[in-house]
Amino acid sequence: MRFSVITCTLNSLPWLDACIASVLMQRATSFELVFVDGGSTDGSLERITALDDGQRQIIVLRDVRGGVTRAMNAGLAAARGDIVAFLHADDFYLHDDVLATVARAFDASGCRWLFGRTLRAIDDKLEPEGWQAPRYSRTRLLHGNFIPHPATFVKRDLLWEAGGFDPQWRYAMDYDLWLRLSCITPPLQLTQPLTAFREHAGSLSTRERRQAMREDLRVRLHHTQAQPAAQLLHVLRYMVRHQLRPLIRALIRTLRRPAAHAASHKSHTSHSSHSSYSSHASDAKGTRHA
Numbered sequence: 257m258r259f260s261v262i263t264c265t266l267n268s269l270p271w272l273d274a275c276i277a278s279v280l281m282q283r284a285t286s287f288e289l290v291f292v293d294g295g296s297t298d299g300s301l302e303r304i305t306a307l308d309d310g311q312r313q314i315i316v317l318r319d320v321r322g323g324v325t326r327a328m329n330a331g332l333a334a335a336r337g338d339i340v341a342f343l344h345a346d347d348f349y350l351h352d353d354v355l356a357t358v359a360r361a362f363d364a365s366g367c368r369w370l371f372g373r374t375l376r377a378i379d380d381k382l383e384p385e386g387w388q389a390p391r392y393s394r395t396r397l398l399h400g401n402f403i404p405h406p407a408t409f410v411k412r413d414l415l416w417e418a419g420g421f422d423p424q425w426r427y428a429m430d431y432d433l434w435l436r437l438s439c440i441t442p443p444l445q446l447t448q449p450l451t452a453f454r455e456h457a458g459s460l461s462t463r464e465r466r467q468a469m470r471e472d473l474r475v476r477l478h479h480t481q482a483q484p485a486a487q488l489l490h491v492l493r494y495m496v497r498h499q500l501r502p503l504i505r506a507l508i509r510t511l512r513r514p515a516a517h518a519a520s521h522k523s524h525t526s527h528s529s530h531s532s533y534s535s536h537a538s539d540a541k542g543t544r545h546a
Contacts, residue, residue: 257359259287260337260412264327265304266294268345271454272303278348280312285355288313290335292320292327300345325421325429332412332420340412342430346454347406350375350382354450358409361444369410369437370444371403377454392445394438398476398486399493401431403443406451414440427468428475435479469498 261279265272279289289312291304301318308314320330328342339362343349361370373389375382389402397403408430418436421429437443473494480486 257286257339257362258337259285259355259359259409260290260331260335260340261287262290262292262328262331262335262340262342263345264292264294264324264331264342265296265300265345267296267298267300269296269298269300269303271346272300274348275343275345276303276307278350278354279343281352282349282355283352285359287355288315288335288337290315290317290331292317292331292334294321294327295319323423323426325423325425328429329420329423332415335412338412339409340415341406341409343406343451346456347374348377348452348454350449350452357446357448357450361446362409362411365444367444368414368441369408370446371408372446372448372450374404374407374451374453375449377452382452392443394435394442397435397438398479398490401428401434401472403430403434404451404453405430406453407449408434408443410437425471425475427464428471431472432475432478435475469494 263275268275276289279287289307291314293301293304293316301316304314304316308316315334317330317334320327331342332340339358341355341358349355358370358372361367374385376385377383390396414437415433418433418440420433422432423429425432434443473490476490477487480490
């Protein structure tokens with residue numbers, strides 16, 4: 257069983273070494289590295305080409321423009337492995353047994369795709385995801401994407417059967433693909449973390465989170481076109497989660513401010529009255545002793 261690990265790069269040098277090292281340390285598995293570069297000018301390409309020592313199986317696609325969806329499809333077209341993984345340049349595998357663990361799971365289950373969990377890499381610290389992923393079902397997947405892109409592994413022939421990534425999507429291309437794959441066959445769900453997902457200001461999912469959430473909704477609506485009642489529920493859930501809840505939280509904060517201000521004012525008034533009373537009492541006391 258051979259893996260194709262596809263990594264898309266665009267001026268990714270600050271994180272590239274950790275990503276590459278995490279793949280090269282994988283043991284007891286056969287793999288190739290497929291790099292798709294979008295025109296880097298920061299030395300990323302030089303770092304990648306330096307890996308080619310004639311022994312490692314490395315494919316480098318240069319100057320692939322048009323966004324990450326097009327880049328991932330180009331990497332898929334170049335891949336020759338049995339199982340494909342998409343590991344972005346700012347993510348990395350957590351230990352040297354990740355690919356071997358995945359290979360054993362494929363062999364034992366006979367599945368055609370699977371996913372595990374991730375840890376969050378924030379300022380060089382690893383933290384839990386911070387939420388509990390639900391048990392897989394397509395219905396639950398339609399409620400929200402809980403399949404982490406860098407911890408998902410798919411048979412290459414299944415990716416081609418599903419048609420690869422749809423270029424109409426800028427942010428939710430993976431979510432759309434998972435839903436199309438789920439129409440063909442369900443995935444195997446692993447509970448252990450396999451990959452670190454790096455969160456930083458330059459990350460597309462971090463930088464443009466609101467736009468990504470809106471596109472997630474559009475994907476859900478796209479996959480429920482024949483179910484108007486389901487579409488309505490998706491819209492209502494989105495409005496509650498992303499519009500109504502923030503408004504309620506803002507309203508609560510607004511209502512709390514006058515109450516806090518009033519309490520502070522009352523405390524200040526009480527303190528002032530007490531000071532005034534003490535002063536008058538002292539003056540009276542001084543008069544009596546005069």
